[in-house]
Each structure stands twice: as structure tokens, then as C-alpha cells.
Amino acid sequence: MSGEQVGVRSGDRAIETGRPESTCRLPLGTVLFAVTLLFGITGSASPVSAQAPAAAQPGVQPGGTAALPVAVARQTGQFPNSPFPFARGDDQGGSNVGFYFSLGKLIPVLLLFFGWIWMCNWVNEDSKGLKLDAPVWNTGVLVGGLAGFGAVLTFPAFFLGFLALLVVGGGPSAWYLYTRNQHVPESARLLTPRHIQTLLIRLMSRLGINLAPSKEARDKALGPPIRFIGKSASGKGEDETRARQAEKSRGFMAARELVYDAILRRSTDVHLEPKQDELSVRYRIDGSMQLGEPFDRAIGDAIINIFKVLSAMDITEKRKPQDGSFRAELEGRMIDFRVASAGTRDGEKISMRILDQSNSVSKLAQLGMRKQMQEKLVEIVHMPHGMLLCCGPTGAGKSTSLYAMINELDSYQSNIITVEDPVEYKMKNVTQIEINTKAGQTFAGTLRSILRQDPDVVMIGEIRDEETARICCQAANTGHMVFSTVHANDSLSALYRLMDLGIEPFLLSSSLSGILSQRLVRKLCDDCKEAYKPKAELLEQIGLTPDRVQTMYRPPTQPEQTCPTCSGSGYRGRVGVYELFEITERIRDMVRDGASMTDIRGEARKNGMIYLKEEALRLVVKGITSMQEVNATIK
Numbered sequence: 001m002s003g004e005q006v007g008v009r010s011g012d013r014a015i016e017t018g019r020p021e022s023t024c025r026l027p028l029g030t031v032l033f034a035v036t037l038l039f040g041i042t043g044s045a046s047p048v049s050a051q052a053p054a055a056a057q058p059g060v061q062p063g064g065t066a067a068l069p070v071a072v073a074r075q076t077g078q079f080p081n082s083p084f085p086f087a088r089g090d091d092q093g094g095s096n097v098g099f100y101f102s103l104g105k106l107i108p109v110l111l112l113f114f115g116w117i118w119m120c121n122w123v124n125e126d127s128k129g130l131k132l133d134a135p136v137w138n139t140g141v142l143v144g145g146l147a148g149f150g151a152v153l154t155f156p157a158f159f160l161g162f163l164a165l166l167v168v169g170g171g172p173s174a175w176y177l178y179t180r181n182q183h184v185p186e187s188a189r190l191l192t193p194r195h196i197q198t199l200l201i202r203l204m205s206r207l208g209i210n211l212a213p214s215k216e217a218r219d220k221a222l223g224p225p226i227r228f229i230g231k232s233a234s235g236k237g238e239d240e241t242r243a244r245q246a247e248k249s250r251g252f253m254a255a256r257e258l259v260y261d262a263i264l265r266r267s268t269d270v271h272l273e274p275k276q277d278e279l280s281v282r283y284r285i286d287g288s289m290q291l292g293e294p295f296d297r298a299i300g301d302a303i304i305n306i307f308k309v310l311s312a313m314d315i316t317e318k319r320k321p322q323d324g325s326f327r328a329e330l331e332g333r334m335i336d337f338r339v340a341s342a343g344t345r346d347g348e349k350i351s352m353r354i355l356d357q358s359n360s361v362s363k364l365a366q367l368g369m370r371k372q373m374q375e376k377l378v379e380i381v382h383m384p385h386g387m388l389l390c391c392g393p394t395g396a397g398k399s400t401s402l403y404a405m406i407n408e409l410d411s412y413q414s415n416i417i418t419v420e421d422p423v424e425y426k427m428k429n430v431t432q433i434e435i436n437t438k439a440g441q442t443f444a445g446t447l448r449s450i451l452r453q454d455p456d457v458v459m460i461g462e463i464r465d466e467e468t469a470r471i472c473c474q475a476a477n478t479g480h481m482v483f484s485t486v487h488a489n490d491s492l493s494a495l496y497r498l499m500d501l502g503i504e505p506f507l508l509s510s511s512l513s514g515i516l517s518q519r520l521v522r523k524l525c526d527d528c529k530e531a532y533k534p535k536a537e538l539l540e541q542i543g544l545t546p547d548r549v550q551t552m553y554r555p556p557t558q559p560e561q562t563c564p565t566c567s568g569s570g571y572r573g574r575v576g577v578y579e580l581f582e583i584t585e586r587i588r589d590m591v592r593d594g595a596s597m598t599d600i601r602g603e604a605r606k607n608g609m610i611y612l613k614e615e616a617l618r619l620v621v622k623g624i625t626s627m628q629e630v631n632a633t634i635k
Helices: 003-017 028-038 070-076 103-130 134-154 158-181 193-206 215-222 240-247 252-264 297-310 371-381 398-407 443-453 466-477 491-500 505-511 536-541 585-592 597-606 612-621 627-633
Strands: 226-231 267-274 278-285 288-291 322-330 333-344 347-356 386-391 416-420 431-434 457-460 481-486 512-524 530-532 552-554 571-582
Touching: 103 134, 103 158, 103 297, 134 158, 226 240, 226 252, 226 297, 240 252, 240 297, 252 267, 252 297, 252 322, 252 347, 267 297, 278 297, 297 322, 297 333, 297 347, 371 386, 371 512, 371 571, 386 398, 386 466, 386 491, 398 416, 398 457, 398 481, 398 512, 416 443, 431 443, 443 457, 443 466, 457 466, 466 481, 466 505, 466 512, 481 491, 491 505, 491 512, 491 571, 491 597, 505 512, 505 585, 512 612, 512 627, 552 627, 571 612, 585 597, 612 627
Parallel strands: 386 481, 386 512, 416 431, 416 457, 457 481
Antiparallel strands: 226 322, 267 278, 267 347, 278 288, 322 333, 333 347, 512 571, 530 552
């Protein structure tokens, strides 16, 4: 069949029926799209209408005379020309064939159609995260949208159909937005004046236009000035693609604000703990936990995934514990984050340790210990060989003290090697080795290998087992200065802790040079601390007389208003409390002979050792800390 005959037949059917004929069987989505194109949304009239003149009707010539019958026209291939520039099937030029719809009406309907699909998906995820009866809301948004698009397809007037689409189709979505905004904090509410203003400021800022009324409003809308730097999958170096991948994720702005807020609060740790309907946030500030503003569960899960992506962790694994790290750049300084995840009953928990290089201690003088103790400690640090241990519970600042000791040495004149798990602070001209337990790299194995690197000073992050302790003692006896840490309550307990690990007394006595025990206590806020007269019973209990101590200080018991300096806690910052156990020749003999702890303690007191509790009371008398803090920290 020729193209001309096809055109005649299709045009014939168009005149007789006013619509094209289709015999294809298509899926529902395709049928909906086709009907959208060909019917209600087009708004275009059939080329043959009741108002058309007689010349456009079959069988009538333009001049009013009878035209050839349709059957004759089919046989002869002749058909009367249309007087109009366009008629379905009869366009002689062929430029308008198949173009039967109005773009001005099709485009907004298509935009609403795709927007409705996105809304259905968003409502499904958001309602599940907020525990808002997802099946009910999904059904409402789906049925409302179908009804709205049905109205725009069937109403004879396009305006009425489009209006019905907006009202019927958008009604359930608008009601869901109103309901979910009542269940989330104000900062997480959508389409509020604050949210709309933020969106406009962000959009215009990309075009170079500043619509923010103030600098604070602009910073709040554009987010904090912090940039994430992802970790490579191999654990060596950085991976910028991970940061770009995180930027495209939902909740990225919330993750930036969370980290920025933690840094401003001087947090050392951030804990993201899943609950049944939210993700709680807790900060460790000055050693104590403080609550932060929680996230709804959907945003919270997205934030956890962002930190896992930055740390090169597997986001599909939710139960097994994982660990990683990433970095962030804030105002020209680099901040490291150590991330650890663990599966819980309600979901996955994330803990982040914040390591700010700018807050690291560089010298022993910055630790805040007594001058006499500092001078003794410096003498031990500069010994040509021996072993100096730091002891205390987790979070007592042992690693900070070790770094300060290393910084007292001349790293250009000495070969200094450290073995850490992981490396917390980077030091210039110091070889720092990070333990990788997954690859079978341990403290003992690494220490054995670095002793062949001709080190002058060796720092071991922690003595955990007998093998590591024995190698440290042997290294101290063979001309190396060894620094390390051990978990113990006080300095004498650390001595017997090494014996419990299996170290012989003769080896321990010849290698050990000193033990530094320490704690961190919170300092009273200078702006809101209040003075009080202590009771005589309290002074007698701590061994002080009323004539020596007239006034002590404590946090405000009934503050009139919240102190902006300490946020109402009464404390700001921490200070170290130290106990130095110096190993003299007499004490070496006592350790070698297996003397009791009481005898060794008595000998240490003769040499001027001051206990932790006594050092802490000195700070109480000076008004630096409070008795409540000392009793809660030091037993």
C-alpha cells in the first residue's frame, strides 16, 4: 500500500470518527501517557467540528456543490482539499502530522505527574522513619494522585480538570506535610517560612546573589564552613570522591551541622544512638555526657550512612562492628575523626572521637603539674635509657602526656619511633607507625621489628600483653628509652600490673625509671562559680584545719540564669591531676626482693611522692575545681 493511500485512509477515518484508531495492547503506564497526550490535556479540537463550514463536511464542495462520494474518492485517489491550514490526516505539507496536542497544557501536567511519583516515594520513606503509619499515608497520596489525574483527563474544560488535580491530588500530600511537621523539631520542618527562606538563600547564592538579611542568617542557611575529606578504601591517603558522594546524599547538611556543633562545644566524642523513633545525639564535653538535639529516624539513618561512606566503611553491614576514620577542614585547620560502629537492638550506633590538632599539648609545662614534679619528670624523660609508664583509666589523658614527653626531646638529634593504635596526633620528624590488627600487625611484632631500626626513643601506645611488656623491658635494658601506657588505678598498681602479666621482678626493677599516674578533673567556670564556707567535718575528713581554709568554691546551686560561658554546667575545661612514682635505687632493691606494696609505698612517701587525692585537694583549695568533682573522679 502506498504512502498516499495510507494518508487517504487515515484521513478518511479521522473525518468519520474524529479520533485515530489503535490496536496495540500497552502497559497501564503507557496507556495513561498515551491518553494524556491524545485526550483531555491537549485541549485541541477535532479538525471537523460542529462549527466548521459546510465546505469542510464530507460530500460538499467548497463552493457549495456536492462533492464526490467517499467510495469514488477512494477508487480514484482524489479527495477534496481542506480549506484550513491543518486537518488531521490531510496536512499536505506534512509538517504537522502527528502533532495533536498543546505543549502549554501538556508540560505542567507532566511536571505534576513526575512530581507526584517523587512525592509517593518520599512519603513512603519519611513516614517509615517517623513511624507515622506509612500504609495509610501511602494509600492516601496514591489514591489522591490517581483521582486528580483522572479528573484532568476526563473534565471537558482543561482549567477545571487542572484545578481538580491540584486540589484532589495535592491535598493528601499537603496534609501529610502538616502532620509530619508536628512530630519533628522546628529546624526539621518543611515548607515553613524559615525553610522557604533558607532554600531561596541557597539557590540565589549559587547564582552569586545574596538575599540573606544578615551574616548570621546567611551562615545558617548555607551551612557551616566545614569541608569533609573522605578516607580511601585502602586506608592510606584521602579520597575526594567519597566526599562528593556524601554531598549528594540526603541529610548531608544535617551531618555538617552536627559536626560543626560538636567542635564548637569542644566535644571529644559524639555518640549517635538509635532509638525506636529517633536518633539521639550525645556529646562528651569535659569528660561528661551532654544531650544534643535528636534527629528523626529517617534523617538519622542517612547521617550514619554519610559518616560510614566518608570512613570507607561498608554501609550495607549493619550488625558487625566496623571502624574507620575521616578528616574535616574548618577555618584552615584539619580535624581528624575516628569512627566506630556497632549493631544494637534498635539499629546501628556510631561513635566518633574528635582529634583536633590545634588543641594538642606541645610541652610538659602545659599539663599544669607542680613545678617540682615537672622538673623530676623532665629528668626521667631525658635519661639515655629506661622505661617511663603513664597509667590511668580510659580518657585520663595518658596519650596527651606521652606526646608532651616526646616533644620535650630533640627529634632532630634522636631517632624517635612510635607505635600507636591509631595515630592520634602527628608530630614533626617522628616516625609514627599505626597498628593494623586486621592484617595481623600487633604491638609486640611491630616493636620487635622497629628495634632493628636503631631507635633512640620508642613510644608504645599501650602494653596489653606479656610479650609486649617483656620486649619493652628488654629494650629499656639495652640502651633505649621507652615510653608507654598501662591501665591501672594508681602508680603502685601499675607496678604490680606488670608483675601480673608475667614480668620477673629482677627484669622490671632494672628497666623501670618511673610511673606517672593521672586523672582529669573539670575546672570550675570562672564566670559563675560561687564561694561557700566548708563544714568543719569535711575539712577534718580531708585532713585540713578551718584556719587554713576559709572558703571553697562550687558550681552555682540556684543560678538566676544560665551561664553562657559554661552553658549552665558550672564547669569549663579540664585540668590534670598527677602522681609521680620515681624509681630510686632503694625501691629497685625492694622490687627485686619482692617487698610488699605497703613497704614500697612507704619508701615512696619518704622520697616526697604525693598521692592523687592530695594533688586534687590542692586544686580545690585554690578554687580551680570542687570537692564534688574530686570525689566523683578520684576514689
